[in-house]
Amino acid sequence: xxxxxxxxxxxxxxxHHRGALGAVRNLVTREAHVVHAVxxxxxxxxxxxxxxxxxxxxxxxxxTLKILTGILVPTDGEVxxxxxxxxxQRTEHVRGxxxxxxxxxxxxxxxxxxxxxxxxxHIYRVPADRYRQNLRLFDALLDLGPFLDTPVRSLSLGQRxxxxxxxxxxxxxxxxxxxxxxxxxDVVAKERIRGFIRAINRERGTxxxxxxxxxxDVEKLCERVIMIDHGRLVxxxxxxxxxxxxxxxxxxxxxxxxxxxxxSLPGAETIRQEANRVWLRVAAHGSVAGIVPLLFRxxxxxxxxxxxxxxxxxxxxxxxxxxxxxxxx
Amino acid sequence: xxxxxxxYFRMIGMQVRSEMQYRASFVAELVGNLLVTGLxxxxxxxxxxxxxxxxxxxxxxxxxxxxxxxVSFSLAELFVGTFDNFEQWVVRGDFDRxxxxxxxxxxQMLTGAFPLRRFGRLAQGTIALGVAFVLLKPVWNVGHWLFxxxxxxxxxxxxxxxxxxxATLSFWSPQMHEVANIFTYGGxxxxxxxxxxxxxxxxxxxxxxxxxxxVNYYPALFLLGKPDPFGLPGWVSFLAPxxxxxAFRGAIAIWRVGVRHYQSTGx
Numbered sequence: 001x002x003x004x005x006x007x008x009x010x011x012x013x014x015x016h017h018r019g020a021l022g023a024v025r026n027l028v029t030r031e032a033h034v035v036h037a038v039x040x041x042x043x044x045x046x047x048x049x050x051x052x053x054x055x056x057x058x059x060x061x062x063x064t065l066k067i068l069t070g071i072l073v074p075t076d077g078e079v080x081x082x083x084x085x086x087x088x089q090r091t092e093h094v095r096g097x098x099x100x101x102x103x104x105x106x107x108x109x110x111x112x113x114x115x116x117x118x119x120x121x122h123i124y125r126v127p128a129d130r131y132r133q134n135l136r137l138f139d140a141l142l143d144l145g146p147f148l149d150t151p152v153r154s155l156s157l158g159q160r161x162x163x164x165x166x167x168x169x170x171x172x173x174x175x176x177x178x179x180x181x182x183x184x185x186d187v188v189a190k191e192r193i194r195g196f197i198r199a200i201n202r203e204r205g206t207x208x209x210x211x212x213x214x215x216x217d218v219e220k221l222c223e224r225v226i227m228i229d230h231g232r233l234v235x236x237x238x239x240x241x242x243x244x245x246x247x248x249x250x251x252x253x254x255x256x257x258x259x260x261x262x263x264s265l266p267g268a269e270t271i272r273q274e275a276n277r278v279w280l281r282v283a284a285h286g287s288v289a290g291i292v293p294l295l296f297r298x299x300x301x302x303x304x305x306x307x308x309x310x311x312x313x314x315x316x317x318x319x320x321x322x323x324x325x326x327x328x329x
Numbered sequence: 330x331x332x333x334x335x336x337y338f339r340m341i342g343m344q345v346r347s348e349m350q351y352r353a354s355f356v357a358e359l360v361g362n363l364l365v366t367g368l369x370x371x372x373x374x375x376x377x378x379x380x381x382x383x384x385x386x387x388x389x390x391x392x393x394x395x396x397x398x399x400v401s402f403s404l405a406e407l408f409v410g411t412f413d414n415f416e417q418w419v420v421r422g423d424f425d426r427x428x429x430x431x432x433x434x435x436x437q438m439l440t441g442a443f444p445l446r447r448f449g450r451l452a453q454g455t456i457a458l459g460v461a462f463v464l465l466k467p468v469w470n471v472g473h474w475l476f477x478x479x480x481x482x483x484x485x486x487x488x489x490x491x492x493x494x495x496a497t498l499s500f501w502s503p504q505m506h507e508v509a510n511i512f513t514y515g516g517x518x519x520x521x522x523x524x525x526x527x528x529x530x531x532x533x534x535x536x537x538x539x540x541x542x543x544v545n546y547y548p549a550l551f552l553l554g555k556p557d558p559f560g561l562p563g564w565v566s567f568l569a570p571x572x573x574x575x576a577f578r579g580a581i582a583i584w585r586v587g588v589r590h591y592q593s594t595g596x
Contacts, residue, residue, distance in 0.1 A: 011592060018504070019504070019507075020504070020507040020508060022504065024508065066425070066593055069428075069429060070428060070429075071425050071428045071429065071591070071593055072591070072592070072593055073589050087589075090428065091431045091432070091433065092431075094428070094429055094430060094431045095431035099429050101425060104422065104423075104425070104426070106426055106429065108343055108347060109347070110346075110347040110348075110350040110351075111343060111346060111347055111350070115343065115346075119339060119340065119343055122335075122336055122339055123336065123430060123431065123432060124431065151350065
């Protein structure tokens with residue numbers, strides 16, 4: 001579906017002088033420095049995948065997405081989406097994709113939502129019955145009904161995002177790009193949107209690529225994660241692998257009947273103790289099953305629970321660069 | 330083609346309805362626009378009535394030129410309004426949306442705005458032309474009328490080309506908009522009056538660098554039966570459609586290069 005090879009995008013950032021005279025000066029003196037927004041990224045995405053494209057601010061996420069959607073022309077590298085080069089065959093390319101770019105709406109700001117949807121139907125040449133069918137389905141999943149006749153500018157952020165999602169999917173695209181689809185939304189709205197994305201991916205087989213800062217989105221939606229930083233790929237694989245490889249291991253929380261003495265267990269270390277509750281970190285590749293019997297050996301255990309490493313923690317550590325050196329080496 | 334036209338009107342309809350959402354502001358701007366352009370016109374009329382003629386041009390003749398230029402310019406403004414404040418589209422990243430839709434970019438640009446509130450200039454130009462015709466009482470055959478239509482259309486197309494070029498500059502530097510205004514609104518002002526009132530250097534710019542004179546002044550010379558005071562051969566009066574089409578096509582070609590340089594915004 002998507003193949004990206006050694007993708008590069010450099011931006012020349014010019015020093016800008018202000019005003020009309022400054023504008024002329026800008027043309028004459030071009031003081032530029034080059035920013036490597038995307039610096040040699042390669043990956044493939046198969047049809048039907050739901051991929052999280054992650055990275056800290058300024059990592060190059062949006063730039064990659066804009067190249068894949070045909071908005072930007074890359075400096076170097078190869079991109080094929082459904083066999084096409086996005087920026088060369090723009091119209092054919094975008095006919096088969098849907099995109100929602102976070103804070104910006106693709107709808108007509110001053111007019112009721114339904115008018116935008118109706119115009120998009122004509123732009124994408126969606127047959128009338130298919131249009132009705134889709135509208136009914138999206139209404140069921142996203143509850144568009146209450147605000148279809150409201151001008152876009154009067155919608156809440158959550159309503160606007162729902163309307164934009166519907167608009168992006170009216171023409172049954174094979175590919176959906178979402179840039180921060182849940183940014184700024186409350187928990188209920190986030191859940192609804194995640195449910196919708198999942199449903200579209202599972203039931204229609206739509207390939208979805210989403211960038212997000214909300215790791216809840218990642219945990220609830222993405223089986224696969226591609227992570228970039230400073231324009232370079234730092235991880236590409238299953239979410240579970242990410243957790244295992246970069247997580248500091250699971251934590252075992254044990255409630256003993258009486259406060260235990262210092263524990264010495266192979267493959268686990270005590271990280272915290274409060275009265276008769278103890279937190280033990282199991283080494284990243286260690287086994288909980290191997291440790292538990294040792295706990296029962298000397299004392300009575302009242303309760304036991306295992307905490308998976310928080311993906312948030314994992315990602316934070318990757319962003320902070322602690323683990324990149326290991327990966328690169 | 331028919332489908333394209335239908336879509337064109339649908340999209341223009343969206344713009345018009347959007348504009349009508351702010352009825353009070355629309356009416357205020359429309360009235361303001363009419364007043365400002367009207368005042369501009371009254372000023373010229375007063376000056377001309379005081380002096381009777383400018384360098385061999387009668388009041389009626391100047392008003393004819395003035396009205397033709399205003400009509401051409403306002404048509405351009407109406408149809409390519411999106412290009413006029415395109416720097417805003419670039420700064421806000423709104424051009425992304427254009428590139429995401431499966432329609433030719435130019436088509437979307439032509440349907441991205443339809444500033445009806447700028448209607449004032451068209452009204453003013455039309456009234457000016459009415460006045461000119463009443464005063465001139467021209468004896469024209471079909472050829473003349475056709476020629477005049479081509480002159481208006483050529484002028485409109487040429488102004489569109491300037492609007493497109495001005496917008497194209499925004500891909501490299503959004504502030505260039507202010508420079509572009511010199512040539513759009515400045516060009517409109519220049520072409521409102523006979524060329525011989527200007528200094529030679531300014532005249533040369535608008536004859537040879539930005540050949541607006543050929544789509545407005547020279548065709549008018551022919552229609553009014555006046556010789557060229559600068560000694561160019563008579564056939565240059567007929568260059569209008571050629572020059573206008575060439576300018577527009579050139580502008581679109583440069584625009585395409587600009588699109589490939591579009592950098593979008595940070596996020």
